[in-house]
Amino acid sequence: MSKLGNQLARLEGEEVARGVRMLLARPLLTAVHDPDDFDLIRRRREPIVKWFDYYCGWRVHVEPRAGYARLFKTTQRPDRTRPMFDRRRYVLLCVVCAELLAAPTTTAEALAERTKQAMALDGLPSFDPSRRSDRNAFADVVKFLEEHSVIEHNEPQLRADPMLITRLLAAPVSASTVDTIEDLTHETRYENAHRSLWQRHSTMRRLIDDPVVYKEDLTASQLAFLTSPSGRKIVQTGVGLAGCTLEERAEGFLVIDADAVATDTRFPDDDSNAKVVALLLLDRLAQGPARFEDLVEETRELLTKFRNWGKAYQSDGGAGRLAAEGLELLAAFGLARTENGTVRRLPAAARYAVEELHD
Incomplete structure (x- = not known):
């Protein structure tokens, strides 16, 4: 291949990798x-679509004329640690879209x-725009739809x-035909497929997501797939084509996107206040497991020491709410886990340990 050919191939590889990561x-x-x-x-939709289909079993739909690209990420293990909204806003989102x-x-x-009116007719929890909490929830839903170009808001028209x-909904089956989340995420394509197909897709989904x-x-x-020579090669190749690197430790794996x-x-x-507190709690957990109540007390001391910080949490119960939000972040990033009221630090948290300097 000529020098120009190599440059063009390298450029295509870099753009495909960036496209994959942007959709993630x-x-x-x-x-x-x-x-x-x-x-x-x-421009690079064909290799991007092929990457997601081969490595993750996920469908990508690119519509140039309509001006959107949609990655339909499906999983059989919904992650409840990283919700987009609370339950109230999810209900509102569905009704508003309808x-x-x-x-x-x-x-x-x-x-x-x-x-x-629709929520009242369907027997859903009442929604009253005159209530501040309901107005805020409605505004969050409208903002989400605006950010995803689902609606254009030019006062006063939507x-x-x-x-x-x-x-918006990424599911292999219609929501109106099922009763549970498990049914909603069921993928029939794997029922009669070779075992290696599900191994590849389910493993890459975990690593990428x-x-x-x-x-x-x-x-x-x-x-078994990850530790086999053929499976490891597939994973490393797929991760590399996405512009990332696979890091393996004794306890597990980490896909790193340096950019x-x-x-x-x-x-x-x-x-955010929650991210600041999460770091504080991570430092506390380095000393050993702790009860949730102890971590709330740590958070309360921080709020007391810095009265002008975290103003939204200075009221009664604020320390508990802030500590809970910090722990949710740590759980979402795989850095801590709560079991039976006790919180313990996970091995990946060692990346954020503060090293002492010695003379």
Whole structure:
């Protein structure tokens, strides 16, 4: 291959890798909010689609004319440690989307009123736009839909894109046909497939989607795949094509994206009170397991010491809420785990240990 050919091949590889990681970070990516990123995915859609299909068994739909790319990430083990919303907002999101499908052009006030009526008719928890908590929840849902280009909000009018609404739910079966989350995530393609196909897809999904994968949390089949020469080669090749590296420790595995393109949230980071407290609690857990109540007390002392910090948590019960949010972050990043009220630090937390300097 000529020098120019090598350069073009290297450029394609770099762009495909970046496209894969961008979709991992933003599974619904639009030309409106991410024009450059969408253009890259549009140009390299064929190898990007093939990567997700072969390594993860995930479908990617790229629609150049409509201006969006959607990665349909499915799993048979839903992660409850990293919810997008609380239960209240998830319910509102579903009802709001249903109302927008029926009437794509409306106003925020009219949409809120229709949502109120729909929830009352369906026997769902009451929604009252005059309540501050409900207004905030409604605003969060509208903001989410705006960020994903599902709606355009030009005061006073809201205009929804019905096609993008139907692309929001990433599930192999229709939600209206099932009763449980387990049924919703059931993938029939693996029922008669060769065992190695599920091994490859389920293992890569864990490695790509989770910050840390501990060997003790893998199934015997997944661990056998990872430790076999052929399985290890497949994983290393796939991770490398995505522009990442696979790090293996005695306790487990970690896929590292040095450019942080595939990262939807970062830790450590000081962009929220919860992340600051999470680091504090991680330092405390380095001394040994602790009861949740003890960690709440640590958080209370921090709030008392810095009265002008964490103002939203200075009220009664604030320390408990902040400690809980910090622990949720640590659990989401695979750094700590709570069992029977006791919190213990996990091996990956050693990455954030403060090293003492000696003369």
